[in-house]
Amino acid sequence: xxxxxxxxxxxxxxxxxxxxxxxxxxxxxxxxxxxxxxxxxxxxxxxxxxxxxxxxxxxxxxxxxxxxxxxxxxxxxxxxxxxxxxxxxxxxxxxxxxxxxxxxxxxxxxxxxxxxxxxxxxxxxxxxxxxxxxxxxxxxxxxxxxxxxxxxxxxxxxxxxxxxxxxxxxxxxxxxxxxxxxxxxxxxxxxxxxxxxxxxxxxxxxxxxxxxxxxxxxxxxxxxxxxxxxxxxxxxxxxxxxxxxxxxxxxxxxxxxxxxxxxxxxxxxxxxxxxxxxxxxxxxxxxxxxxxxxxxxxxxxxxxxxxxxxxxxxxxxxxxxxxxxxxxxxxxxxxxxxxxxxxxxxxxxxxxxxxxxxxxxxxxxxxxxxxxxxxxxxxxxxxxxxxxxxxxxxxxxxxxxxxxxxxxxxxxxxxxxxxxxxxxxxxxxxxxxxxxxxxxxxxxxxxxxxxxxxxxxxxxxxxxxxxxxxxxxxxxxxxxxxxxxxxxxxxxxxxxxxxxxxxxxxxxxxxxxxxxxxxxxxxxxxxxxxxxxxxxxxxxxxxxxxxxxxxxxxxxxxxxxxxxxxxxxxxxxxxxxxxxxxxxxxxxxxxxxxxxxxxxxxxxxxxxxxxxxxxxxxxxxxxxxxxxxxxxxxxxxxxxxxxxxxxxxxxxxxxxxxxxxxxxxxxxxxxxxxxxxxxxxxxxxxxxxxxxxxxxxxxxxxxxxxxxxxxxxxxxxxxxxxxxxxxxxxxxxxxxxxxxxxxxxxxxxxxxxxxxxxxxxxxxxxxxxxxxxxxxxxxxxxxxxxxxxxxxxxxxxxxxxxxxxxxxxxxxxxxxxxxxxxxxxxxxxxx
Numbered sequence: 001x002x003x004x005x006x007x008x009x010x011x012x013x014x015x016x017x018x019x020x021x022x023x024x025x026x027x028x029x030x031x032x033x034x035x036x037x038x039x040x041x042x043x044x045x046x047x048x049x050x051x052x053x054x055x056x057x058x059x060x061x062x063x064x065x066x067x068x069x070x071x072x073x074x075x076x077x078x079x080x081x082x083x084x085x086x087x088x089x090x091x092x093x094x095x096x097x098x099x100x101x102x103x104x105x106x107x108x109x110x111x112x113x114x115x116x117x118x119x120x121x122x123x124x125x126x127x128x129x130x131x132x133x134x135x136x137x138x139x140x141x142x143x144x145x146x147x148x149x150x151x152x153x154x155x156x157x158x159x160x161x162x163x164x165x166x167x168x169x170x171x172x173x174x175x176x177x178x179x180x181x182x183x184x185x186x187x188x189x190x191x192x193x194x195x196x197x198x199x200x201x202x203x204x205x206x207x208x209x210x211x212x213x214x215x216x217x218x219x220x221x222x223x224x225x226x227x228x229x230x231x232x233x234x235x236x237x238x239x240x241x242x243x244x245x246x247x248x249x250x251x252x253x254x255x256x257x258x259x260x261x262x263x264x265x266x267x268x269x270x271x272x273x274x275x276x277x278x279x280x281x282x283x284x285x286x287x288x289x290x291x292x293x294x295x296x297x298x299x300x301x302x303x304x305x306x307x308x309x310x311x312x313x314x315x316x317x318x319x320x321x322x323x324x325x326x327x328x329x330x331x332x333x334x335x336x337x338x339x340x341x342x343x344x345x346x347x348x349x350x351x352x353x354x355x356x357x358x359x360x361x362x363x364x365x366x367x368x369x370x371x372x373x374x375x376x377x378x379x380x381x382x383x384x385x386x387x388x389x390x391x392x393x394x395x396x397x398x399x400x401x402x403x404x405x406x407x408x409x410x411x412x413x414x415x416x417x418x419x420x421x422x423x424x425x426x427x428x429x430x431x432x433x434x435x436x437x438x439x440x441x442x443x444x445x446x447x448x449x450x451x452x453x454x455x456x457x458x459x460x461x462x463x464x465x466x467x468x469x470x471x472x473x474x475x476x477x478x479x480x481x482x483x484x485x486x487x488x489x490x491x492x493x494x495x496x497x498x499x500x501x502x503x504x505x506x507x508x509x510x511x512x513x514x515x516x517x518x519x520x521x522x523x524x525x526x527x528x529x530x531x532x533x534x535x536x537x538x539x540x541x542x543x544x545x546x547x548x549x550x551x552x553x554x555x556x557x558x559x560x561x562x563x564x565x566x567x568x569x570x571x572x573x574x575x576x577x578x579x580x581x582x583x584x585x586x587x588x589x590x591x592x593x594x595x596x597x598x599x600x601x602x603x604x605x606x607x608x609x610x611x612x613x614x615x616x617x618x619x620x621x622x623x624x625x626x627x628x629x630x631x632x633x634x635x636x637x638x639x640x641x642x643x644x645x646x647x648x649x650x651x652x653x654x655x656x657x658x659x660x661x662x663x664x665x666x667x668x669x670x671x672x673x674x675x676x677x678x679x680x681x682x683x684x685x686x687x688x689x690x691x692x693x694x695x696x697x698x699x700x701x702x703x704x705x706x707x708x709x710x711x712x713x714x715x716x717x718x719x720x721x722x723x724x725x726x727x728x729x730x731x732x733x734x735x736x737x738x739x740x741x742x743x744x745x746x747x748x749x750x751x752x753x754x755x756x757x758x759x760x761x762x763x764x765x766x767x768x769x770x771x772x773x774x775x776x777x778x779x780x781x782x783x784x785x786x787x788x789x790x791x792x793x794x795x796x797x798x799x800x801x802x803x804x805x806x807x808x809x810x811x812x813x814x815x816x817x818x819x820x821x822x823x824x825x826x827x828x829x830x831x
Contacts, residue, residue: 169183172185216283222361225300225304228258233664257303268288383566389445391518489550603632621743625820627817708786717813723735774790810826
């Protein structure tokens with residue numbers, strides 16, 4: 001505090017006479033010659049120090065007067081030449097001082113006018129090289145449409161916005177990721193409400209940031225090229241008969257060309273365009289995550305042998321500021337036209353079309369050209385039937401120039417769409433079915449108040465047709481849509497009426513509140529999502545519909561959907577939706593993919609930085625807890641150590657090289673049967689499975705037998721024989737505890753409480769062998785207990801189940817990184 005007091009004293013005495021000197025300890029000499037020295041102390045101090053009350057014994061008149069004269073001159077100089085921004089106004093009497101003073105020197109006393117005039121002249125003679133600060137525009141000017149548009153475009157130079165960005169930004173926490181600014185989670189508490197919406201009504205999400213790659217060419221050439229990126233061992237491929245007709249959407253897992261099971265890239269959804277009469281070429285849409293786009297695009301160019309083809313779309317767009325400047329120079333006072341949102345996964349000027357001279361295949365990048373919304377819940381079809389109204393035959397024919405065959409197909413699509421009201425739940429429809437449709441502008445039928453779409457409980461006279469729809473799905477010719485045509489998408493996008501024009505038309509209605517005449521017909525696609533299709537519990541939970549629209553129509557459909565009572569979710573709810581279905585979420589749960597590895601590196605840096613921000617006394621000491629990997633899972637080291645252990649015990653190797661994630665359906669079914677105790681597990685079978693799986697990880701679902709809530713990166717461990725006997729004696733046993741570990745001296749520069757690299761051996765580090773780590777964990781609202789999704793070593797799983805009795809096969813221990821308590825859990829593999 002002494003230094004602070006000295007600095008405060010120096011600040012107060014900066015304009016005082018120089019002959020008064022204070023030492024660094026706060027003691028000063030007397031004022032003038034002959035005065036008794038006394039230290040300056042702020043207030044009465046403890047220990048007897050106080051202001052001196054003694055008078056000096058003598059005074060020298062000449063020295064005293066000289067010292068006082070110097071002080072008076074210094075004070076007059078400080079008053080006459082004030083420093084700071086207030087200039088001469090410091091010299092005004094107190095009764096004349098105001099917070100807002102006039103700059104006219106005539107308003108000042110006569111003794112101060114000369115000095116004020118000199119200050120005014122000096123400010124006018126300021127050098128011209130000093131940059132003048134721009135005057136800030138008023139809020140009214142900033143909120144004009146043209147200025148807002150320029151500001152929005154400027155803020156999207158690095159991270160692009162979706163068409164619903166402004167709607168989300170007012171209600172959600174936003175996150176900048178994958179070159180987009182996306183909604184993370186609502187500002188209000190809505191986790192349980194969102195779960196109820198997915199379980200009993202509908203949840204709405206904007207998935208327009210997903211990338212769409214279009215392949216156009218011969219069907220045989222496309223299938224031949226794409227066969228190198230997939231494997232039939234993982235499930236249906238691009239050549240599946242139901243998907244090839246265009247009546248179903250399919251899902252595949254992509255690998256690098258001819259590298260299965262190594263070289264994993266990530267999941268993708270695909271949709272074939274139904275065959276068009278008198279057309280030999282086919283169109284295929286591949287929907288992928290933006291973190292996966294560059295990896296998949298390079299592989300597609302390799303297998304299709306495509307080269308860059310410069311098109312009109314690949315030319316760099318004109319910057320809004322430059323465009324406005326050019327218009328201003330030309331004397332055009334028109335406001336800037338609305339600029340459609342661009343793509344955040346490629347820089348400006350990058351090519352968007354690649355063509356192969358050998359295979360005649362064309363790859364087009366349609367990212368952000370199609371808006372994609374997802375409705376999750378059993379009543380998603382009711383929301384769609386209340387929001388969308390099929391266009392009349394005249395409107396559809398006039399807008400898209402359809403022939404008689406097209407009008408007939410549109411009528412059949414309308415009939416099928418109206419049959420959806422007779423379906424009780426979205427889960428009753430075949431998974432992946434596709435319905436094409438042309439609808440009117442939904443803003444024309446927007447209700448006055450927000451409501452909630454409810455099912456129609458009355459019996460329908462068309463129950464037989466509804467039953468046929470739920471059994472067979474939608475025919476392939478009814479899956480056709482004009483949305484596949486680029487020229488139609490472009491025409492529909494530019495023909496959309498603005499909100500201003502709609503409001504003007506409403507104001508001119510003779511009967512206020514009546515419906516406007518249809519102005520435009522919008523082509524779209526409805527793609528069914530099957531939800532949970534693996535396992536035995538909660539089948540088809542999380543099913544719904546995806547709505548595909550042309551760009552520019554995002555908000556025109558978003559607001560009417562919200563007015564039907566749906567709950568809106570963000571990225572956080574997408575992760576929870578995958579967790580409730582028991583499926584891995586990309587890129588969080590794909591450790592063998594490049595995008596998943598990048599995500600884990602970013603997550604590790606984020607968790608470590610969050611750990612460092614806490615004070616050392618409030619941090620979890622992971623070394624004492626025996627947790628070697630609290631922020632990232634060392635999968636390669638885990639699989640290598642289990643391979644060495646199994647080889648040493650059974651003299652049978654389990655492969656070499658980098659680890660992989662087991663996705664072969666045949667092997668997954670055999671492992672799932674062993675975990676369910678429906679198939680015997682012998683040492684011979686275990687050796688055979690170990691040889692076929694190699695150094696692989698398997699995706700498992702864990703359910704706690706008693707209390708407990710799994711956390712991220714919780715350890716999955718092998719229980720000992722005594723642990724299993726304890727569970728037999730007490731079914732509600734809390735589980736064993738890990739003994740505390742000893743903290744050793746860490747090298748300088750490392751974070752205290754975290755094990756430095758390189759890590760020691762993982763398996764023998766704790767009292768129980770480590771099988772894997774949890775990727776997603778929480779209390780399950782559906783199961784009423786703690787559930788977790790994890791990756792574990794296949795070799796470790798077989799080694800554990802061989803040593804367990806048949807009735808306790810598949811039991812493991814779960815321990816959170818910040819706890820020493822183990823919890824019993826049961827493993828299940830959903831296939």
